[in-house]
Amino acid sequence: MNHFAILGAVLFAYMSLWFLASVAMRRNDVADVAWGLGFVLMAWISFLISDAPGTRGILAGVLVSMWGLRLAWHIHTRNRGKQEDYRYREWRAAWGSWFYLRSYAQIYLLQGILLFIIALPILVINASPQAPLGPLDLIGTAIWIIGFLFEAIGDAQLSSFMQNPANRGALMQSGLWRYTRHPNYFGEATQWWGLWIIALSAPYGSVAIIGPIAITILITKVSGIPLLEKKMEANPAFADYKKRVSAFVPFL
Numbered sequence: 001m002n003h004f005a006i007l008g009a010v011l012f013a014y015m016s017l018w019f020l021a022s023v024a025m026r027r028n029d030v031a032d033v034a035w036g037l038g039f040v041l042m043a044w045i046s047f048l049i050s051d052a053p054g055t056r057g058i059l060a061g062v063l064v065s066m067w068g069l070r071l072a073w074h075i076h077t078r079n080r081g082k083q084e085d086y087r088y089r090e091w092r093a094a095w096g097s098w099f100y101l102r103s104y105a106q107i108y109l110l111q112g113i114l115l116f117i118i119a120l121p122i123l124v125i126n127a128s129p130q131a132p133l134g135p136l137d138l139i140g141t142a143i144w145i146i147g148f149l150f151e152a153i154g155d156a157q158l159s160s161f162m163q164n165p166a167n168r169g170a171l172m173q174s175g176l177w178r179y180t181r182h183p184n185y186f187g188e189a190t191q192w193w194g195l196w197i198i199a200l201s202a203p204y205g206s207v208a209i210i211g212p213i214a215i216t217i218l219i220t221k222v223s224g225i226p227l228l229e230k231k232m233e234a235n236p237a238f239a240d241y242k243k244r245v246s247a248f249v250p251f252l
Contacts, residue, residue, distance in 0.1 A: 067148060
C-alpha cells in the first residue's frame with residue numbers, strides 16, 4: 001500500500017474517533033485539541049512506515065511533537081471547566097437537525113484534509129531517502145525555534161493577562177502583543193516555514209511548500225485572524241490597537 005495512502009487511512013480513522021468523542025462529550029471544541037496531536041501522529045507514523053528512516057525524520061518528528069503536544073495541552077487547559085467554545089456553540093445552534101453530519105464533514109473530515117496538506121513537509125521527509133543533515137536543516141530549525149518561542153510566549157502572556165481579574169474586559173497589548181496582534185498565529189505559521197526549509201534537503205521537498213502556504217492562508221484569511229478579530233471589534237480599544245499594531249508579522 002502506498003506510503004501516503006496509509007497515512008490518509010490512519011488520519012481518517014483518527015478524525016472519525018475524535019468525532020465520536022465529541023458526540024459523547026457534547027462539545028466540538030475537542031477538535032482543537034485533536035489538531036496538534038494529529039500532526040504528532042502523522043510525523044511518527046510516517047517515520048515508522050518509511051523505507052529509509054533517518055536523522056532528518058527524527059529531527060522533524062521531535063520539532064512537531066514539541067509544537068503539537070504543547071498546543072494540545074494549552075488548548076485543553078484553556079477549555080477545561082468552561083463552556084464549549086463560542087464558535088462551535090453558534091454552529092450547534094445554526095445547523096439544527098444537520099448538526100452531526102455537518103460536524104463530521106465540516107469540522108473533522110475537513111480538518112483532517114487540511115492537516116494532511118499542512119503536514120506535507122514532514123511526510124515528504126519521511127517518504128524519501130535521507131541524506132546527512134546540512135545547512136538547510138540548521139536554518140530551518142533556527143526559524144522553527146523563532147516561531148515556537150513566539151507562539152509559546154504569546155500564549156503564556158495572554159493566559160496570564162486573562163487570568164488577572166483586573167484585566168476583565170481589557171485588550172491584551174503588552175509583551176509580544178505590542179508588536180503583532182497575533183504573535184501565536186505568527187509563530188505557528190513560522191514553524192511550518194522552518195519545517196519546509198528542512199524538507200528542502202529531501203527529494204521533492206520544494207513541492208511541500210504547499211503546507212506552509214496553506215497554514216499561512218488559513219490563519220490570515222480564513223479561520224484564524226478574521227474570526228478572532230471579528231469578535232475583538234466589540235472592544236472599544238480595538239480600533240486604535242488595529243491602527244498601531246501589525247496584524248501578523250511583528251514590527252517595532
